[in-house]
Amino acid sequence: MINSTYPSQSYWSYDKQDCPDPYGSIQCAKVGYTNTPRSMIYRSLFSFGIGSLLHKHVQDAKLSMDTVYSWTNTDYGTQVRVTGGINSGTTWSNNSGSWGAVVATANSHAHDRVRRRTEWGVTKALQTASGGTSNTLTLGLRAVSESDVNNWKKFDAGTALLTVIYNSYPNAPDLLTVAGGPCLTGASRPYIRTLTPALKARLTDPDGTARLLKGTFYWWKLSGGTRNSTDSVAQGSVVAGQNANVTIPSGRLADGGVYVTQAIANDGIDDGQYSSTCEFQVDVTPPGGPSAVTSTDYPNDGQAHGGVGTAGTFTLKPPTSTPSDFAGYAYTLDAGTSAASATQVTANTSDHTATISINPVVDQAYNLRVWSRDKAGNFSTSPYIYAFTVRAGTGPDARWSFDDSAGTDISQHGNTMAVSGGTWTSGRGAYGKALLLDGTTSYAATSGSVATRDPQTGGPVTLHSNQSFSVATTVRLDSAAGSGQEVIVAQDGSRTSPFL
Structure with a gap:
């Protein structure tokens, strides 16, 4: 409490035991103007820890306590205001000037000394405080009129409660993937070979699994595009801690386009923060086939060369028109092996060729089948076939x-x-x-x-x-x-x- 007549006096542990019977054992919080034993104005202050409410969505907040005495049996108003912080050195002189505007007013009386619960709606004050950085909120009670004894009241300080209904904003989605690959940007962005890529992100909520979550994924063109509600797709009813999985619908992406994607979670009350962004480039056009395969160890001349156990070097050459995302080759000697299952080799960065070594295990005629491969994983439609024969007699x-x-x-x-x-x-x-x-x-x-x-x-x-x-x-x-x-x-x- 603070007292206008004794502006330098701290009431931190003083002058709280004069509640009327039958409340002599409780601590009273005095509010208003009294002329007994002399003219004085009292205000009472309450400090609440709100660290757990910082950056939460406060939906409702009420300050409440019992009125145990009033000067009259008629309802008069008591105001709640946000004040500066308090400690054992708080006095009228160093605190009364810190009181803000009226947050709420509640009418009550207890001249008959019957406890009556009194409640103030302080939602806006809590919303403002939760958006700040202070771990405490101090609320002060003062009479509507501090010159009229009819406003004089005493409250049971031990019954003061700050009741808050709040919601935690969902966390920003994490562990994003695009078409099964990691979330990357810039020069590291992946090429994907589908117009309908799968997007995935983990959704979590500080409030645990109390509410099901909805994950919404947005995408837009890297150049000139912005996040918009049209280019989005969502999955609902996701348990916190699990993944939201969606697929961009057909017809929404263009071959060759470079896109940005981002996700956000909603718990049915609030949106959370947006995830980090991921980028990807669509490429569904296969590259042209290799232009040539050459080997001096096993020439394609219809003659037998080398032998079983004699390794040969083969040079694989890129398509005549080499795409910008050309990556390498796939090759196999097995007629039943597909390009995806064949041995993969990366092209060098200078001339896009690749050199491979083959060690024949059988003396026979071989067909070396070679495909071109781009960064999206597209293979040329048909393989280049290089025929060579391994000489008998060494195996x-x-x-x-x-x-x-x-x-x-x-x-x-x-x-x-x-x-x-x-x-x-x-x-x-x-x-x-x-x-x-x-x-x-x-x-x-x-x-x-x-x-x-x-x-x-x-x-x-x-x-x-x-x-x-x-x-x-x-x-x-x-x-x-x-x-x-x-x-x-x-x-x-x-x-x-x-x-x-």
Whole structure:
């Protein structure tokens, strides 16, 4: 309290115990003009912590307390005003001049000493304070007339309440993605190869999951565009902490356009802050195909070159008309592999070519299929096909890995083995497959002589056992017991086996 007659006196812990019976044990907050025991004007002040309300949307606020005494049994008004802060040194002299305009007025009486709850609407004052930086709000009570004893009142200070209904503004959406990619801007902005990209953002709210959220996404042209309600799409009923997912409708973006996108959350009461902006460029036009593929190791001249295990260098050349967002190439030797699944290689920045190395594993004719690729991930409609042939004679004439749970000759010379009585088990180190034989009756065998290719002509020839050749295998013996020969590989003959 502060007192006009004693302007230098602090009432921080003084003169509060003179409430009338039956309220002698409470602290009274005195307001108005009294002439007992002498002429004095009292005002009472209340300080409230509002740190948790800063930057919130205050929807309603009321100050209330009990009136326990008044000079008359007729209602008279008591005003609420915002004042300067208070402490143990607050006096009439250093505080009364800080009182602002009237916030609210409430009429009450209690001459009969019956408690009556008195309430002031202070919503505007709380809205103003919540937009500031101070963690406290001080509200003062003063009589409408400070020269009339009919306005004299006493309030129960212990019943003072500041009741606030507020809403927290949703947080700015975060973790934005465009077409599944990260949120980037400037030179790092992504190229996307769709006219209907998916947009995603996480929505959160300081008030938790109490209210479902709506996420609205806006987009506009980077050059000359602005955020507008027409170019927007929203998803509602999103639980706080979850993602809002939308798709820009067809017909709203143009091929080649550069756009900005941004999101905002709404909790049914308030909009939050806008998210950071993301940029993207639309590109749905595939680049032209590669203009050429060259290799001095494996020329495209219809002749066989190199050999199995001999790596060759190939140069991939860009389209005749190279787009500004040209990125690189995709290539494969597998006729069943698509551009997206093929090996990807980045073009160099100077002449947009790329150099690749291929190490043939089979002596045969190959078709190297090469596509152009732009930054959006578009591939040229058709591949450039570069044909070359690998010379025979350096790789194996026949080879069986058994990884396919069959006796396929992976040298591709056609020496398939028929498996009789064997079973399939995990390979060495649990990698691939292995053929498990019983050591007596089970076996794997070709149907005839081993076929291979002539190193000079590439035509089919038969491996002759009367010439030099070598055989190698990897075997794990279950047991070394017994006295007989443990034959791993053998070749049948008319009278005996040429080798065991």
